Amino acid sequence: MSLPLHLAALAAPRSATNQINDFLTGVKPDFVPDWALPLTTALISVGIAVAIISLVAMSGTWLERKVSGHIQCRYGPMRVGWHGWLQPIADGVKLLLKEDMIPLGADKPLYLLAPALVLASILGAMAVFPLAPDFYFADIDLGIFTILALTSTTTIGVVMAGWSSNSKWSLYGAMREAAQVVAYEIPLGISLLVPVMVAGSFNLLEVSNGQAGGFGVLNWYIWPWVNPFMGPAFLLFFIAILAETKRAPFDLPEAESELVAGFMTEYSGIRWSFFFMEEYAAMFLYCVVGSFFFFGGFESPLTSLARATDVHLLVQVAAAVTIIAKGYAGLFLMMWLRWTLPRVRIDQVMTLGYKYLTPLALACVLGASVWEVFLAPVLPWR
């Protein structure tokens, strides 16, 4: 009548969770009850995911300060550890020890809930991101679609934060964020349809597999010989993710020179840091998505080389190194842009989103489909 599901079954057949479960079954002493096993498995695998995410967020803050420093001919943080690499940990401890303020006029339940909600929705999306071809948490056919759906709910948390703070800066920041994020979600989704069409799948693993071969480089979807509309689609995608993650030149929701800190003006201490973790996690997530859909995913010369050796573990490590390196490359690009471009105005944001990006993205998809439907079948290299 019903499926006998328990926690161990939460994992797909070859997923990381199952590998951990197998390992634990091997080493389990007799006095440990059976039901503890799936629970431990779930906790360990989620622990790994949370560790990766916090590492990304922490290194992101450090990288941001170093990059911005060097772009402005400064060093950035230098005191804590070699070139300040321990700075994020010092910051974390400081934030934990700071006072967690609640403004008197705040709507308390919403004010308290908002940062956790924002964090949960972006990190839930992280579960879809496979770390290596055989190491992932959720193998989902609708991979990128699920990511888009989950990340779209962060807006709610931000609006909650802005409204409940009872501050004008917060409210304006939140409203700007909501308007901007929804305006750019459309070009984001539509431009992603171009690689989806070529791959014929939403699944990140399948998309990556579709770009294998060609020394790990030549079959990346970004190349014009795969589909000439891919390049423009990537440009649209990249502009859209800058706006989605509230990065300069689209950092209006938290524009420090006009709105103090936007929707997080009234937040302090650890709650404030949740918003930052969300921002860096979202940046990394979108960069990884871009790498999967345009820049080969796990495929690189390194992965090809590892595959030639035919050692399973080596391939996995090479693939993980590849995707993380690509993610950080995207992160660096976003930071570079932040210190290069001035902020745009709100009317320019809306004009760009609706008048240019959306029609262009639609044109891209239609053009790409002409190529895929009518030309690709007769192209000798496809």
Next chain:
Amino acid sequence: MAELLFYLLSLGAIGFGIGVIRTHMPLYSVLSLLGTFFCLAGIYLLAGFPFLAATQLLVYAGAIMVLFLFVIMLLNLGDRDELNRQTGVALSGPRLAAAGICAGLLGLAGLIAAGWGGKVTPTEAVAAGGVDRLNDIAEVLFGRYMLPFEAASLLLLATMVGVMSLAKRQRGEETEAGDTGWPWHKGVEQ
């Protein structure tokens, strides 16, 4: 596990639904509605329709919620006292009776449906063959339901025209700031 989750989500959906009409603040209403949508998405997922679940999140939790929030801010429905009395539905004898009758009828309908269709658990509904592959959806959408698909675009066009005329009529009535008079500011010396 799946059954337990189903009942939890159903309870959650109903609970949040009650929250929508019981709360005194418009924003809390909207957030309760959001909770209902999340629970429904979970139920779709359990029933084996991930595309529907993700769509639910994207359209309802993402888009419609933002629209509702904007409308609330637009109308400036804050937490002022006179509004509190209007938006909250007070429990009274006739209302409770009406709610009871509605619930009874719904339950009866559910029982009848269960009796006719045979007992269908959520997990069996999946086995009954849900269309959860995107390729299958595409096949029916662009084959059998070609005309409704095209009609949908006309519907969207009509909505755009309607929205434009609505917005045009309201233009000019915008004000820069709402009124003051914060409950939390009353006690503070000025």
Next chain:
Amino acid sequence: MLTSYGPILVLIAVVLAFAVGNIIISELFGKKTISIAKGDPYECGSRPVGGARLRLSIHFYLVAVLFILFDVESLLLIPWAVAARGFAGAGVGGVVFAEVLGFVAVLGVGLAYVWRKGGLRWDR
């Protein structure tokens, strides 16, 4: 379904627990001083003027409605994007492409209408 989507739920639950845990740690070790002036919303050091529940411009409403419409549109295009090559392989690629072209064209007309009517102008 639970097998593939379960991890997301577990991750969300753990992240929420992580958030609550951090907040508890912060509550335990952070200092707390409460004063009326500190509880005021930040307005560059001055005393707050008026309330914070401001009225929004109608533009926000327009943006949100347009977003819903285009969101629905891109949702309807999703199954096509995934299946486009399959359709081409089955020999109906042209027909389906014409369908989608008609769909997008109608919505393009809608966008042009909104544009023309000034619905996309933020400065008015």
